[in-house]
Amino acid sequence: MKAIICEQFGLPETLRFGELPDPKLGPDQVLIGVEACGVNFPDVLIIQNLYQFKPELPFSPGGEVAGKIISVGEKVKSFQVGDFVLALCGWGGFAEKVAVDADRVFKLPSGIPAEIAATTLYTYGTSYHALMDRANLQPGETLLVLGAAGGVGLAAVELGKLMGAKVIAAASSSEKLELCLEKGAELTINYETEDLKSRIKELTNGKGVDVIYDPVGGKFTEAALRGIAWKGRYLIVGFANGEIPKIPMNLPLLKGCSIMGVFWGQFSKLEPEKSFQNIAQLMKWIQEGKIKQHIGERFSLEDSPKALRAILDRKMLGKGVVIIK
Structure with a gap:
């Protein structure tokens, strides 16, 4: 089969x-004929041997990935050849075929294109888990999204709006912020030209942001944390900047806030029933037209x-996708 091959990190x-x-x-396992594969920041880390999974x-x-099942293992009873599915494979998706554990596969409803399905798990799955399960985001609260024009960031903007929050999008250019406004952000911060902490305080009348x-x-990270509201929730989702910050631990004490880790991949393994419920909800919203993935670019x-270079250079707006069949 044709594939992109990593022979050395x-x-x-x-x-x-x-x-x-x-x-x-x-x-x-099931064997999937891959039609489309999402492009994500963990892909950049995994080829450098910098990710949790090696x-x-x-x-x-x-x-x-999204595609049709072409073969099923002898113990698999929940899927059959021809089922259109999306799957969390971890790696192996930049190829014509991939074998995936059946408990990491989700049968897709009709009418969802492969490129949309293959760009949903990481971005919307991560963001929905973060906002719903970890932060318990409530209608009327204020949500600040950093890196808001990237894949997970843009999903968080859209979901935050859908969940009734007032969304502040922070990104590094006016082009990126315009896209965030289209997706439902009410306010914006250009953190390359504006002071992040001061701007947060200004936009919230000194209160700070809830999430x-x-x-x-x-x-x-530290600048944003200094702008959090009393009893706010800070979601640590990743480190696209390349630097893992060191946080002064007096800040959560003074703010009475919580710092929460968001590791969606581990959540989906340890809490599969809840994860599948989340995915089902996201698919329902996609079918209803309430959320729509912004595909920044398609690649062969x-x-x-x-595509990985574009993510590494922070030039990808929204989500990239590899079209295989």
Whole structure:
């Protein structure tokens, strides 16, 4: 099968397009003919051996796929050949076929295109878990989203609006902030040209924000935390900036706030029933037109390393997707 191959850990330019043997199907797995694969920040980390999960070389990156099942393991009873599914595979998605444990596969309702399905799990799954399960975001609360024009950030903006919050989007350019306004943000902060802490205070009349969604890290974390409201909730989602911040621990004491980790991949493994409920809700909202993934760019399988480079350089607006079939 054709695939993007990581033979040595490194940057996207070290990946090559070539042939790999078809995956071996385990008894509890399904084999999926991949039609589309989402592009995510963890893909950039995993090819550099910087992620929590460390596959053996050689492997293909790509952690969320949509396509049709072409074979099922002997112990699998819940799926059959021909089912259209989305799956959280971790890696292996930048290829024509991938074998996935059946408990990491979700049968899709009709009418959802493969490219939309394949760009839902990481972004909307992470953001919905963060806002609903971790922060318990309430209507009328104020939500600040850092990195708001990226994949998970834009999903958080859209979901926050849908859940009744007043959304403040923070990003690094006017182009990115315009996109956030289109997705439902009411207010914006350009944290490359404006002081983040001061602007938060100004936009909230000194109160601060109730919930902060942070997939960026680096220098922005402490500044944002200083702008949180009393009993606010700070969601640590990731470190796209490349720097894991060190937080002065007197700040949560003074603010009476909570700092919460958001590790959606582990949540989906340890709490599969709740995770599938969340996915079902997201699919319902997609069908109803209440949320709509913004696909920034589409890539062929051969060009998918360029998608990872765009994420690494923070040039991807919304979500990238690799179209395979």
